[in-house]
Structures are given as structure tokens and as C-alpha cells.
Amino acid sequence: MGELSNGIDLIFRLAALGIVVSILYSYLNQTGRKEIAYLTLLAGLAVAVIAVLPIINRLFIEVKSVFQLY
């Protein structure tokens, strides 16, 4: 199924993003650059939210059309 592979792709991408960002975070924390570490965390979270938004939008649209919520 096309949709399924697309969705699994997104899950894997999010997991990879989380792992990379948390590694960066702990490295920057260890080297004493706390502000940059926090900003990295924030940027990673923003990227993740932007990646998740379209699929939530699609979920809402589908629910609306199936259950005739207008």
C-alpha cells in the first residue's frame, strides 16, 4: 500500500530526527554550550511538528468527509 509505506517513512524519519537531535543536544551540553543545545532542541521539535502537520490535516479532512461533518 502506498499510504502505508509513506506513513512508515514519516515515523522512521521522526525517530531518526529525535535520535540525532538528542545526540547533538547531549554533545553540546557536555561541551558547555547550553544555549545552542537548547536552540537545537527547539529547532528539531519545530521541524518535527511541521512534518506532522500535513498528516493531521489529512486525518481531519477524511474524518470530515466520511462522517459528513461540515
Place this chain on the structure above:
Amino acid sequence: MEIFQFVGLALITTVLIVTVKQLEGMHIGVLISVVFGAIIFLLLIGKIGNIVDILEELAVRANINQFYLATILKVIGIAYIAEFGAQVCRDAGENAVANKVEFAGKILVMILALPIIAAIVETVLKLLP
């Protein structure tokens, strides 16, 4: 057998979420579970549509007012979306927000159901002498 797809997807997602949650600082596990819930629903939406179609056909055959079926479908949709949102909030540990979402869902369902309740009351009043 599609159930194997769903269970496999669920297992992979669970492992990923646990792994990500073990790492410090990042709260991306919630987002992963949101995506998982959305994907599961999007995969099932075609079948849900079939069920709704059959229900509509049965309602037409039984001469039931279309308005009632539409109301029931809307209630199901609102309940599903409210449950989805509340579950995500509860997963993230925000019980208060989840309770508010459920409250909003209940109120909206009540508003949708009021015309039917009014119709029932009217019918009962007509039956009374």
C-alpha cells in the same frame, strides 16, 4: 491479512517511541504516536466509508429519516476526533487538557442530539391525552 500489517507497524512504532523516549531532552515520542494514530485511521478510512454506505442504504430501505442517520454519523465523528485528541494529551501527561477536550466533545454531541431529544419529547406529548 491486513491485521499483521497493523500489528507489525504497531510493534515497530512502539520500539521507536521507547527508544526515543529513553534519550534525553526530546519530546518527539508524542509526535510519533500521533502520526501512528493518523496512519492507522487513514488506512481504515476506506472500510469505514463502506460501513457508512451500507448503513445509509439500510436506513433508506427502512424509511428512516435521513436527518437522524446524519446526526448519528456526526456524533460518531466528533466522538472519534475528541477521543483522538484527548488520548494524545493524556499520553503526554496533560490530563487536565485531555479532560477539557472531552468536555468540549460532550457539549458538541449534546448540541447535535438536542433536535432528536426535542422530537422524542414532542412525540410523547402528542401521545399523552
